[in-house]
Amino acid sequence: MKHRTLRIALDGMGSDDYPYPELHGALAAASEFGYEILITGDKALLAPALKEINSTSNSKISIIHAPEKIESDESPAFSSRKKTQNSIAAGMRLVKDGEADAFVSAGNTGAILANGLITLRRIPYTRRPAIAVLIPVPQGYFILLDVGANSDCKADFLHQFAIMGSLYAHKVLGIRQPKVGLLSNGEEENKGNKLTKEAHALIKNDQNINFIGNVEGKEMFAGKADVVITDGFTGNVSLKITESVAKMVTTLVKDAIKSNIISLIGGILVRKSIENTASTLDPNEHGGAPLLGLNGIVVVGHGRSNSRAIRSAIKVAGKAVKNELLGELETALEQQTKSYS
Known part of the structure; x- marks a missing residue:
């Protein structure tokens, strides 16, 4: 320093x-x-x-x-x-x-x-820099990378993303042994495309990474992994979908509360809880995304x-x-x- x-x-x-x-x-x-x-x-x-x-x-x-x-x-x-x-x-x-x-x-x-x-x-x-973003889940957050720096990737790029994401989770977020998952269309090792299969083998053989294997999209938000690795195209699309769904849910809740007097009274009673949840989903509260x-x-x-x-x-x-x-x-x-x- x-x-x-x-x-x-x-x-x-x-x-x-x-x-x-x-x-x-x-x-x-x-x-x-x-x-x-x-x-x-x-x-x-x-x-x-x-x-x-x-x-x-x-x-x-x-x-x-x-x-x-x-x-x-x-x-x-x-x-x-x-x-x-x-x-x-x-x-x-x-x-x-x-x-x-x-x-x-x-x-x-x-x-x-x-x-x-x-x-x-x-x-x-x-090999390539990667953008890592924090995404809220019920247990806290997970890191998703890459979310847009590299639309096209090779397997060794994803291996390096796993190294960088794991170190960021440890050094900055304080997670002692971050669980690293590879985003794929199934948990099994043989699932995925050519890129994910090759990346899976490289990351699995790296003893310095606490690799838990493939992670499906639905499992990201269950807190299964602390770090989720993917290429920049898939990561960016996933991030945009996540942001839009969060906005949609917020709008639906607000509309439901305003729908009738009973819902409005109930909304007033749980207002603080709703505000806390909205704060958790608010990207302004999570800091920026490091360009690793x-x-x-x-x-x-x-x-x-x-x-x-x-x-x-x-x-x-x-x-x-x-x-x-x-x-x-x-x-x-x-x-x-x-x-x-």
Whole structure:
């Protein structure tokens, strides 16, 4: 760790409603965790907005001028190389140069990945980075990865995702021996397509992974595994379905409560329980999704992130740094690569 006080770089122009979620989230994180927050973005936009919501100067908040923004409809790879002064690249350069310990952004995921590969590059021995997301279940959470960094994968990619997801669960979430499952269409070892069968064999033979075998979609939400591995295409589709079902259930419950006076009275009586459940399902409460495999700690937030989500993502980034996740990943991936030779 390079600083006595952790420094987190934050993309000030990432979320759909920037810069206010970022600024409020940064102020909350600086106050609660004591971190220094370096906010990247157009200073002409950020400085007045920060003064508006925080009239007294805060020594823990700094603005790093980066006037360009990569929009959601732009090509991530092309724009990342053309717009060299974009707010994502600026934050990652701070990490690369040792001026920040981690980077957080709620911006374009493709642009975050592209800038990460250009600026930070991959951890040695890493085949592909992967995005890991926390999904709530009755017993707590499970980690699903990859959820969008790699639509097409090879078996050894999934093996590395299992290593990275297991280490993240242990080092950041505090799970001593995370149970790792491979998403498939059946529990049996011979189920699945060519990719999952080959990945199953590789992960099964890795003694450093607590592998429980194949996990069906219905079992993910039963808490059978702490970490569920899949390719980025399947993972992203699964995540979007999960989010839409959660919204649908919330809407159905609200409509049912409003349907008649008896239901309305009952809804009032269980209001607190409903609010607690809604909070559990709220992605703003879960922090961001780490982009594992880059040579630096990077946490990706949802585009719809509010200030609570930004604060939570900063917390996740700080915890990853404190628990030396990056060094652990490099060591584990080196061992895995050498075991192939």
